[in-house]
Amino acid sequence: MEKRNINKINVPHCSQCDSFNSSMFCSLNNVEELNLSDNKVHNLYKKGQIIFFEGQQSRNLFCIFSGKVKIFKLGDDGKEQIVRFAKKGDVIGYRALLGGEKYFASASVMEDAMICSLPKFTIDELLNCNSKFAIQTIKLLSKDLRIAEQIILNMAQKPVRERIAEALIMLKQYYGIDEITETINTTLTREEIANIAGTSTETCIRILSEFNTDHIIKIIGKSIKITDVHKLLKIANVTE
Amino acid sequence: MNIARNIIAFSEDSIGCGNCWLNNFAANENCSSEFLNKILLNKEEKNYSKGAYLIKSGVLVSGVYCIQKGTVKVFKKGIKNKDFILWVARKGDIIGLNSFINDEVYSFSASALEETSACFIPSSDLKILLSKKPVAFVKLMGNVCDKLNFVEQRITSISKKTIKEQFAEILITISRNNSESDKNLVINYSVKDLASFVGTTKNYLYKILVEFTDQKILSVNNRKFAISNMNALSLIAAGENKLPK
CATH class of the missing domain: 2.60.120.10 (Jelly Rolls)
Structure with missing residues (x-):
């Protein structure tokens, strides 16, 4: 419809x-x-x-x-x-x-x-x-x-955990947050998030569920809600 | 005053802007070198010894550099102040273009890998050139596009290839650009520079180097590398050694 x-x-x-x-x-x-x-x-x-x-x-x-x-x-x-x-x-x-x-x-x-x-x-x-x-x-x-230059720099020097945190922040900044559900306004598969951060799907799933148990993010089905932005920023090691 | 400046510009031209990007541009667009010299009044040729900085990141953009002779590494500082080389500029390349376009501070540093002479063109002059010859924008775009292509290729390699494969790939890129003058494909970089190009540690890169020399792919002589088996190297770069035979 x-x-x-x-x-x-x-x-x-x-x-x-x-x-x-x-x-x-x-x-x-x-x-x-x-x-x-x-x-x-x-x-x-x-x-x-x-x-x-x-x-x-x-x-x-x-x-x-x-x-x-x-x-x-x-x-x-x-x-x-x-x-x-x-x-x-x-x-x-x-x-x-x-x-x-x-x-x-x-x-x-x-x-x-x-x-x-x-x-x-x-x-x-x-x-x-x-x-x-x-x-x-x-x-x-x-x-x-x-x-793109920043991306290669990150990939070469940052560990996976930081890169996934950064990918989440990037997605949040770029697509914004849904007003009703407060989730990131896009639904990506785990594989796609892995492909942004340049890692395997398995590692991505593991790290996302780590974030979930640490109450940094909340996973609702396919969508992700960021509950603790400061902690995520700290993990991502973002200076800007 | 103006005449005196013109004379200086002319004498500099005689030093050799032959391979310069701007001269190529001038030849293609039918504008004489007199025309260029009239606009680029303040360009100056500078010499840099090994290790000297051309550009430091965070400094306000003052202009672009055309490399006349030598090689220059363009790099960024990453976490823990580790260098990461984005690309290496050679004769005819132009550095600082994308910072000039966005008109902010330099987003990267550039330092000489060997004795280098570069031609400095101030932003103001380049802006005048662009306003008089808008076609130059298309040329600039081509230049930035090439950089972007290279960087995106590196993104893919970094995430999908092992350090060894990446290193092989980089050696091939370096040698390809060198090959016009060096028949033996000599690579004149320090191990540290190569490591910061690949994005790994010096020790690990050294290990790979030893492995390559054992396999007779590379030969090391007096801190210079020569590629002796290009085929084997390109096989490694393509990740062929992973596939079952």
């Missing part, structure tokens, strides 16, 4: 989109925005569906209207490592598009998502004509780079 409802949602023009002003497109003028809106196509992606694969040629830029998406790379043994998350208003696949390269990672849907795809030529046009848009893009890139 709910899924049928999503199907019926008409994605508005970019200017009417809630996240327009906070996205990378905020510097566009009316004409450019109209051009963008006219050329975009929106699709519904179901949970688990792949938006693009690593190694594919890039033709579109994807902008998330609703839902949640994970971006991951595959290791040699076929296990995935999550590099980034994306939510409403975020843009994915821009790096491959800018360089005209192949996708460097894959993206798949974690919660049913409505995604607008913008063809390459409109973005190229924008980049050449609108220098503010170019600045916006490169800022986004360098922000991603900084986060």
Whole structure:
């Protein structure tokens, strides 16, 4: 029933989109925005569906209207490592598009998502004509780079327990907390949490249940509620 | 005043911006080196001895460095002040770009691994260049994209590969970048630097080094490593030795 409802949602023009002003497109003028809106196509992606694969040629830029998406790379043994998350208003696949390269990672849907795809030529046009848009893009890139650098640093030097605590804090900051149940506003499988922290599923389950018995978090089915943020921050060893 | 500055810029150019990223850019975009020199008035060439810092993390961003000669490690301090090398910059690479873009403090440190000369371009000059030639943004993006690709590849390796496999991978990356001048694939890093590149301790890395030399994959000579069996090394890097035969 709910899924049928999503199907019926008409994605508005970019200017009417809630996240327009906070996205990378905020510097566009009316004409450019109209051009963008006219050329975009929106699709519904179901949970688990792949938006693009690593190694594919890039033709579109994807902008998330609703839902949640994970971006991951595959290791040699076929296990995935999550590099980034994306939510409403975020843009994915821009790096491959800018360089005209192949996708460097894959993206798949974690919660049913409505995604607008913008063809390459409109973005190229924008980049050449609108220098503010170019600045916006490169800022986004360098922000991603900084986060990724922090991730490798953590993986190389922090123990698993700290990394899982940090992953939980990151998820809380990124997706926020559900108002009614006070749980983290996303449902990840244990395997996915393990893939963020770069550890095995077994270790992840063990550490999460340790946190649970220490009353730092509360596990309610698949969702997680953080009960003692200070303790978690202390475990994560986060300075910021 | 301006003329005098121009002359200085010209004389510096003659020192050699040949491999510089900006010069490549200039050639591709049909802007003359005179044009570049007019904009980049305040660039200066600096020399660094081994171990000297080019950039210290936490300092306000003043500009970017183009490496002319030598190698520079770009690293971060992790927990317990342990270094972690993010990547190694070589001739033609540009350091400090992403801190420049976000206009804050440097988020990393950079220090010379050997005798290095680098060209310092102040933020103000680079900003003028970007406002006059917006196409340069696309070039900058390409540069940042490459870094991001490398870093994401490392994230995956770190979580999915053993230290040995990662070390093999890093040796290959280093040698690939070196190979134009060194036929024997010589790697001129200290064990400590290599350890902080892989993210392990010096002792453990030393153990792996001994193992590699026993297997005749590496040969060590006077604190320099040479790769003698590239095939075996790439097999290890790909994790092939784990699979049942």
